[in-house]
Amino acid sequence: MASMDQHQIGVRMSCSGQRASQWTGQTKIAYCTPNAIDPDALVDDIVSTYADHPASAARSEPFPDGQPGVHVVxxxxxxxxxxxxxxxxGVEILSFSPCFVLPEGMWPGDDY
Incomplete structure (x- = not known):
């Protein structure tokens, strides 16, 4: 791994329901050498790692461009x-919180 960048501020998105929100985040990991990993092997490793976690689930979910990807809940x-x-x-990790109700007094446009 050459570098890792985790965005400190996420993006708040609206969910269904009054004042319902969802936080999103992103982490980028850059390779130090080209083709440092096999994307299919990465997906297989993540899916198998979460197979034994009863409170979590992972499934292979290719991206629209056909690139291997994985969705973990x-x-x-x-x-x-x-x-x-x-x-x-490199590898990108997009993260999403479950939907939650934004507390009274918190403005949806603030940074979180």
């Missing part, structure tokens, strides 16, 4: 999409 409904990035120089 963790405890409490947190979600993760993992795939190699478009230019094949």
């Amino acid at each position: 963790g405890e409490h409904g947190a979600g993760y999409l993992v795939n190699e990035n478009v230019d094949r120089t």
